[in-house]
Amino acid sequence: VITYNSAIAACASGGDWKKAGQLIDEMRRKGLKPDRYSYTSAIHACSKAGNPLEALRLLRAMDANNVTPDVIAMTACMDALAAGGKWSEAIMILDQMRSKGVTPNERTYKAAIQACGRGGQWQRALELLSRLENRASGATVQEYNCAMMACVTGGEPGRALDLLEQMKANKGGVNAGPDMVTYTSAIMACSSTGKWDRALSLLEEMREAGPRTQPNVRSYTAAIAACGRARKWEEAVALHSKLMEDGLSPDPASFNAVIRAARRGGQHKLSMKLLASMVESGLSPDAVTTGELISSLSDRGRWDEAQRVVQIAEKTGAIPP
RNA sequence: GCUUGACUAGUC
Numbered sequence: 001v002i003t004y005n006s007a008i009a010a011c012a013s014g015g016d017w018k019k020a021g022q023l024i025d026e027m028r029r030k031g032l033k034p035d036r037y038s039y040t041s042a043i044h045a046c047s048k049a050g051n052p053l054e055a056l057r058l059l060r061a062m063d064a065n066n067v068t069p070d071v072i073a074m075t076a077c078m079d080a081l082a083a084g085g086k087w088s089e090a091i092m093i094l095d096q097m098r099s100k101g102v103t104p105n106e107r108t109y110k111a112a113i114q115a116c117g118r119g120g121q122w123q124r125a126l127e128l129l130s131r132l133e134n135r136a137s138g139a140t141v142q143e144y145n146c147a148m149m150a151c152v153t154g155g156e157p158g159r160a161l162d163l164l165e166q167m168k169a170n171k172g173g174v175n176a177g178p179d180m181v182t183y184t185s186a187i188m189a190c191s192s193t194g195k196w197d198r199a200l201s202l203l204e205e206m207r208e209a210g211p212r213t214q215p216n217v218r219s220y221t222a223a224i225a226a227c228g229r230a231r232k233w234e235e236a237v238a239l240h241s242k243l244m245e246d247g248l249s250p251d252p253a254s255f256n257a258v259i260r261a262a263r264r265g266g267q268h269k270l271s272m273k274l275l276a277s278m279v280e281s282g283l284s285p286d287a288v289t290t291g292e293l294i295s296s297l298s299d300r301g302r303w304d305e306a307q308r309v310v311q312i313a314e315k316t317g318a319i320p321p
Numbered sequence: 322g323c324u325u326g327a328c329u330a331g332u333c
Contacts, residue, residue: 001325002325003325004325005325005326006324006325007325008325008326009325009326012326012327035325035326036326037325037326038325038326039326040325040326040327041325041326041327042326043326043327044326044327047327070326071327072326072327073326073327074327075327075328076326076327076328077327078327078328079327079328080327082328106328107327107328108327108328110328110329111327111328113329114328114329141329142328142329143329144329145329145330146328146329146330148329148330149329149330152330180330181329181330182330183330184330184331185329185330185331187331188330188331216330216331217331218330218331218332219330219331220331221331221332222330222331222332223331224331224332225331225332228332251331251332252332253331253332253333254331254332255332256332256333257331257332257333258332259332260332260333286332287333288332288333289332289333291333292332292333
């Protein structure tokens with residue numbers, strides 16, 4: 001059984017949900033009983049492959065075969081559902097845990113909050129967060145972060161910023177103080193409402209708030225995007241330089257953000273220069289970069305060049321053909 | 322470091 005489980009775990013790493021399911025069937029044919037590990041790994045494979053319904057099916061199969069799902073199996077299934085935005089199914093499992101006497105842990109709540117966030121249910125996400133806060137163990141920074149993201153993607157950036165304040169107040173409360181992810185999400189909240197200056201001051205605050213909040217490339221990228229959306233291309237370019245002065249390495253996403261900011265500011269030449277320096281840095285343009293370049297050329301009516309870009313991008317694999 | 326199982330953020 002353990003040999004099979006190792007093989008299924010390997011399928012999970014590769015996201016090969018079909019093979020994982022086949023291995024479980026094969027175990028049965030040979031008279032072996034798949035256990036919790038077998039099923040959880042198979043569920044994990046579905047999660048990585050973005051197949052929430054198969055994950056749900058496996059959880060039920062587990063139950064039907066008298067392998068009682070435990071908190072890990074159920075949470076793994078909720079993670080798969082969360083990735084697909086299947087919030088009502090995720091909450092159903094949470095409720096089932098209650099009735100079956102399985103105690104949910106922080107990861108379980110995190111999965112439920114994420115499911116609501118991805119499903120556009122920010123109110124329910126906040127509701128789950130406060131339920132967790134009222135438990136003896138309390139909520140950790142990660143659950144707060146997921147709730148913040150739920151607010152940002154749900155079009156409630158003000159509530160995300162409220163959570164940041166709440167977390168700052170929690171500071172003595174050990175594991176619920178803001179971290180780098182918290183601040184990055186807060187910067188995204190500002191970005192969505194055009195508050196580029198607030199985004200910049202949050203970035204500055206991060207640098208001064210201690211070792212757990214030092215900005216990384218993603219924090220900078222979010223701030224660059226905030227400036228870009230507000231048509232502040234000069235600030236965006238300055239941030240991109242500052243990122244490197246800080247000893248951080250730009251990556252395709254950070255370049256995409258600054259290239260887009262330049263284009264939004266009408267700085268086509270600058271965006272081309274940035275694209276060139278991206279390639280000089282040894283970074284490969286991706287699908288987003290390609291889209292940017294095509295938009296930039298189209299803006300200026302250079303349709304045939306845009307066509308050629310599409311062909312080249314297909315050849316190099318930057319975009320699917 | 323791994324030693325049969327689960328979890329958070331950036332550009333579009």
